Amino acid sequence: MADPARARKLAVRIRQIVSAAIESQVKDPRLGMVTVTDARVTSDLREATVFYTVYGDAAATADSAKALASATGVLRSTVGRQTGIKFVPTLTFVADVVPDTARELDEALERVRSADAELARLRENATYAGDADPYRHPEADDDESGAEEADDAPTQTRSAS
Template identity: 50%
Template structure:
């Protein structure tokens, strides 16, 4: 049976433990400015997916990913010492796509703003294709209309 609340608490605790350990420092010079953004633990508490971001270039991201992969055993030991579970979950580090997604969304919003500005400028100089008021107005009854109405009567 899956206890979602327990898995959530364990995920929060793992995030805190790993972040604290990374803050203290790992003796790997490849690790850069890493931020743990989220942790997801499976329902059976056997596996933890740790999402992280790295501030820097693509090369620094790749180096940090390699450093985290090599430090997984040490970090798992640290997690095992600091949680109250019978089994220590396996750890998997996954680069988080938040910065790339945010940049993509910003780019799309900028494009939408530009298109809105373009359509607004076109609307300001636009002219009607037909009459300015294309809706039919009720006619005023005149003599010609009264003659048509009398002809229709039996």
């Protein structure tokens, strides 16, 4: 097992190398506007997962995935040359869903904001359905409470057994 700090450093270096190599070395016409967002290396330094996003629709994402899969060998040899490590990790490319999740969260927050604004607009001219203060206050009920307490007192009866 390698040091976790070493795995993190290698992941950062792989992310930098792969993003530069995609820009300069990979000439596949299927490759769209790809951004490498993250890289993670297993603790034994044998496998690396590279996360990426693609600007465009689902077809552009699928085409870019095929282009990255075909360029994996070139990118792995570039990583090996530039890192100088004994065993070069295998590269796996995974489309990153974080931007999609962030977009969905932004849309949900916007719906909540508009619902809150609508509720605030309806609340401006609202009145209470009953009294403004429906709770009893002790100073107003002093006269009535004595009589009610006597009526509410539990009565005890004994049954003959």
